[in-house]
Amino acid sequence: MTLLDKDGVRLTVDDTVATVTLTNPAKRNAQSPAVWRALAEAGKLVPGTVRVVVLRAEGKSFSAGLDRQAFTPEGFDGEPSFRDLARGSDSELDATIAEYQQAFTWWRRNDIVSVAAVQGHAIGAGFQLALACDLRICADDAQFAMRETSLGLVPDLTGTHPLVGLVxxxxxxxxxxxxxxxxxxxxxxxxxxxxxxxxxxxxxxxQDLAAALLAAPRDAVIETKALLRGAVDRTYEEQRAAERAAQARRLRDLVGLAD
Known part of the structure; x- marks a missing residue:
């Protein structure tokens, strides 16, 4: 079932697995504000019954990053150019970037496990989109690069936190x-x-990974994901307490004593 197909993004759902596909191979799935809005919309449309979300891309490249049109004086039609953004107030600039980031934030929700299937180039925003997912499976031709600094910019689409956590x-x-x-x-x-x-x-x-993820009871996976995500910000003793609380919830649920 197709729930969304616009601006180079398609969302389909098959039972408990949703697939988000980047569908502009002619531009190597380059990204733009329209793509980011579509990705954010896809996140809102994923049904509550979905347990695994796969992110994939058509063509030879996962995503070549930000569409180069963004660097032209006029930018994208109907969108603020980089010059317009720079001339705005601090609050306006912050709000605009925060809106763009929404495309990259929902993939780590505790109620789903997200998997990026990466082939070819994943550059800049493409790299950060792959990092937005919980897991990454790569073709042997995959190439990641964070090119923002060479353009005088910084990675600002939520990629820095998971990158440091991983490497x-x-x-x-x-x-x-x-x-x-x-x-x-x-x-x-x-x-x-x-x-x-x-x-x-x-x-x-x-597909094999998705099947393995679906084999365990959903609530156990949700609790485990929440434990692991929170571990970075907790002390050892706080994590021990979080484990106890999560296990108590699971035990009560399994024997029918949940609140």
């Missing part, structure tokens, strides 16, 4: 400051990718 501060700084390519083998070795497979096997590997 550590020093490597994250080196990747962002140099803008170099991280190839599939290094991505798997450093934790950026959960799995690397031949390109022809990418769809099958994603």
């Amino acid at each position: 550590g501060y020093a490597r994250a700084l080196e990747i962002c400051a140099t803008g170099r390519f991280v190839h599939a083998e290094e991505a798997e070795r450093t934790g950026l990718a959960n799995l690397v497979v031949p390109a022809a096997e990418l769809d099958g590997a994603v």
Whole structure:
């Protein structure tokens, strides 16, 4: 069932699995504010019955990043140009970037597990979109790069937090400051990718992972995801307490004593 198909983004749902597809291979799935609004809308349309969301892209590239038209004086039709944004007040600029970020924030909701299937280039905003997901399966031709600093900008689409969490501060700084390519083998070795497979096997590997994620009871996965996401911000003792509370909820639910 197709719930959304606009501005280079398609959302389909098959029972408990939703698939969000970037559908502009002619532009290597380059991103724009219209794409970001469509991605944010897709997040709102995902039914509550969905447990796994797969993010994939048509064509040879996952996403080549921000559409170069953004760097022209006129920018995109009907959208503020970079010059317009820079001339706005601090609050206006902050609000605009916050709106763009909404496309990248919903993928880590506790009620779903999101999986990015990455082939070819994932550059800049494309890299950050892959980082927005919980898990990443990559084709062996995948290449990640954070090119924002080479353009005089910073990664501002929520990618810095997960990048540091996955590879550590020093490597994250080196990747962002140099803008170099991280190839599939290094991505798997450093934790950026959960799995690397031949390109022809990418769809099958994603399907296998989705099936494995669906095998466990939903509430147990939700509680486990919440525990792991919160662990970074808790002390050891706080995490122990969170584990006890979560397990108490699961035990009561399993024996029918939930509040």
